[in-house]
Amino acid sequence: MSDYLKELNERQREAVTHIDGPLMIVAGAGSGKTKVLTTRIAHLMRNGVDAFNILALTFTNKAAAEMKERIEKILGNNEARNLYIGTFHSVFARIMRAEATKMGYPSNFTIYDSDDAKSLLKGIINENNLDDKMYKPQYVAGRISAAKNNLMTPAQYQQDHFIQQEDARSGRPLIGQLYAQYAARCFKNGAMDFDDLLFKMYQLLVNFPDVLAKYQHKFKYVLIDEYQDTNIAQYQIVKLLAAVHENICVVGDDAQSIYSFRGATIENILKFQKDYEGAKVVKLEQNYRSSQNILNVANRVIGLNKNQIPKNLWTDKPEGEKLKLVRTLTDNDEGKFVADAIAEQKLRNHYNNRDFAILYRTNAQSRAFEESLRRMNIAYRIFGGLSFYQRKEIKDFIAYLRIVANPQDEEALKRIINYPVRGIGKTSVERIIIAANESGKTFWEVLQEPQLAGMKGAAAAAIEAFVVMMRSFQAMQQKNNAYDVAFAVGKHTNMVKELYNDKTVEGLARYENVQELLNSIKEYTETPNEDGEVVEDKSLGAYLQQITLLTDADKNNEEDQDVVKLMTIHAAKGLEFDCVFAVGLEENIFPSAMSLYDREDLEEERRLFYVVITRARDRLWISYANSRYRFGSLVQNDPSRFIDEVPPEYMDRSFAGIAGAKGSGSAASSPGGAARSYAPKQQPAKNTTTVAASGNTDLSRIAALNKAKAAQPVAHVPSANFVASDPEQMEQGMRVEHMKFGVGTIIKMDGGAHNRIATIDFGAGVGEKKIMLNYAKLMILN
């Protein structure tokens, strides 16, 4: 085990064996960055540093898990479990859990994900009677997020001239006010959003010197992965934590900085040497991943960017295959082409599914590939997109648990107070919110005394029943574990039963998802604490805080499933694959339409292109479609400008026609294939579409007319003496008159005592209708 140093090259070893003092590792793509980080941590421990004194921060849970695993492997014991390794967010959440009460938060504080944050913000925008077209929650959330990532309080935001000017110019001068209200409401709800985990952490360290001292002392060695992606808040926190010992090691690659939209600033890595005088700098420039050809392309592409630390990435691997550029007619053809190519490569070069990745710019692009892979019977898995925990049914279920752990959580309450339906509707909720805002009480407190909000009768009774139920769950929490509470919630709210009774396909999936959630909670509570000294917090509160920070990619780490992987390029950073399909290389997609007009933005897109190129070990395809469906309609985009930045000598061009099209070969060999259009087959198609189109307009007009006629109830003029009768008296067989539907016969009665529903046959033209007697006006005729 002690020969781990032998597996390193000279530069790597230099970085690993540097123990005390600041160290910056500039690690090019595929240069063994993770290996260096993990080996360095193992080396520290070998040299007497206690695992408890090492903090390693990453950006994804996956990276953290991988590091931990690899360190364990090097060390050959389980000392690694005492390390503090995790994402910025999860490590800070863990610390905040211990320290939150100092800041006035409950230790069971809720973590709001972006959906929670947006819905809270939306409510606030409405309360202020602002136009949510102008004040789009997403936009406002973005401004607030940026402020927090720059460590700016609401007061500072409102006093900052530049920002005020910006907001005024964009026609949204009140954002500062919204920020203040949003922050106050989060606090009242006992909740932190993702940005707060950083922002509040910073405030904690600044405002409580004893806390700062404690963690400075604890974390004698600090390591930061992907330093180029840190934002101001992360940068300042790290600076504070490392200030005493200055045993800080950062690893990064400016060429792979792709998170500036999240406030990351490349400045942090560029000024490291100024921040820490005498810092040692090690450059890792040997690439162990990609073939010569792939690397050449990557180097040329990134060379077009102006801002960068000079590097010379090289490899001693063979030249390898050229890149393949593929043009298809449509997005569906692109999907088909990729699936075909995978099938072919598997046969010809003995690859497995797991050796392939399909990488795209936006999550929405996955559909065509899913369909074609499924058709070809190729196993795949999509990473990212909607995470398991963002599904409606899961969020609903978790909302209950959140209230149990933290009754202040208004967002969770609003979410489920009437789900499953229990007769607490919109007006009741509005009243409660108003009462809560006026009295300064929390939503939950108002629920305790619904009379104060002017509630009475059925609504008040429903609220009371709801409160009693929630209290019983909260009482359970004291004695029972998270799973027992969750099980009771599923049972007593009727949620599980309701989903079970929904026999539609989606209903079934929802039911299964909830079962899966319950299972995962069970697993969480039953997994015994690891035998190291670290006693993991198994409470409901800890569970909830943890899962909010989980991404889909983290959920199952069954790495070895033999599946093709589909994900965004962002999600693929740090990963590598034998064969990579970089798809959707079209203007407005990649580079994104949002980045076309700003040099900095465009350079970030180019870095993204660099990232996708450098994911590939052996083979790389680049594809684009002439036209594709976006927002449900067909659009055409030019080929991406990045295609022209690939030196032609490293790239083969081809054209993938429609499946089975004989023209595919000839098109591929024709000159300037990429620019050539596929004309011949389009002539007849054009004709048919025109014919169909003209026919369509008439048809659809007629259909629309018919529909309008049918939808309009047959004009029935109510009798002059029409008086609504008492619904209590209505029974099967009676003849009744309806205000709109006319005269009919009650053929069936159902529904509960207070919600009777009559099925009435109104005869030809109207037919049978189900009428809720409480609301419809009917007159008994007999």
Place this chain on the structure above:
DNA sequence: CTTTACCCACTTTTT
């Protein structure tokens, strides 16, 4: 109060 039927906005990228 609840359900349904339209209408619209949505697409960068993530903790």
Place this chain on the structure above:
DNA sequence: GTGGGTAAAG
């Protein structure tokens, strides 16, 4: 094409 939000009917 989708999912969420709103208006009108039940």
